[in-house]
Amino acid sequence: MILTPRQQLILFIVAAFIVDYLPFINLPFLWSETFFHEISHGLAALLTGGAIRNITLSFDGSGVCITSGGSRFLISFSGYAGSALWGLLIYSVAGVLSQKNAKLMAGVMVLMLGVTLLLWARDIPTIIILLILLLMYALPLVKSSWVSVKFFIQLVGVFVMLDAIRSPLYLLDGRDLGDGASLAQLTGLPEFFWVVLWFVIAVGCLYRLWAKPSENKKATA
Numbered sequence: 001m002i003l004t005p006r007q008q009l010i011l012f013i014v015a016a017f018i019v020d021y022l023p024f025i026n027l028p029f030l031w032s033e034t035f036f037h038e039i040s041h042g043l044a045a046l047l048t049g050g051a052i053r054n055i056t057l058s059f060d061g062s063g064v065c066i067t068s069g070g071s072r073f074l075i076s077f078s079g080y081a082g083s084a085l086w087g088l089l090i091y092s093v094a095g096v097l098s099q100k101n102a103k104l105m106a107g108v109m110v111l112m113l114g115v116t117l118l119l120w121a122r123d124i125p126t127i128i129i130l131l132i133l134l135l136m137y138a139l140p141l142v143k144s145s146w147v148s149v150k151f152f153i154q155l156v157g158v159f160v161m162l163d164a165i166r167s168p169l170y171l172l173d174g175r176d177l178g179d180g181a182s183l184a185q186l187t188g189l190p191e192f193f194w195v196v197l198w199f200v201i202a203v204g205c206l207y208r209l210w211a212k213p214s215e216n217k218k219a220t221a
Helices: 005-020 027-047 072-095 101-117 124-143 144-172 179-187 191-220
Strands: 053-059 063-068
Touching: 005 027, 005 063, 005 191, 027 053, 027 063, 027 072, 027 101, 027 124, 027 144, 053 124, 053 191, 072 144, 072 179, 072 191, 101 124, 101 144, 124 179, 144 179, 144 191, 179 191
Parallel strands: none
Antiparallel strands: 053 063
């Protein structure tokens, strides 16, 4: 049976929820979301003339990206927004990849992780997590079929996007810490505003995947 794009998306969403509740198995996927969150901070710093000092990943799924220079606003904003956009990009691109390009995309992820490991990892937990992620992303390149590589990449994309939907909600804990608090200090807009904005961006990315099959039908009509 051939599934429609929307049926495939539903399947990946269900699979991502299942993976999220599997002890130990869910950790590399949580670390992936954290990595894309922190690297988004770092890329925003680099693109606005700043620098990445170090990236820290913790076993509990938390992380920190220390930067210097650049636009503090864009750096603070880009973490949660970047995670959602990474999820959208990964899933969308993987869905139309050929056998060669599917493995090329997995290779790009391996390259990003490798550069982070070499340039910005400073502590043992971060190094261990990055090595595990490198293994997870590199293994499909040498041991898996084209279909399984695409499936794996799309599952990562959906997992990252779903986590980007819920992660900003954890900021509403009354502690006045994190990216939302930083943006509130910079702009005068309350933390709640930024949490809602990040939530809307992430939901919008998921809706984009849902609506895309309809757009393709109209284009071919």
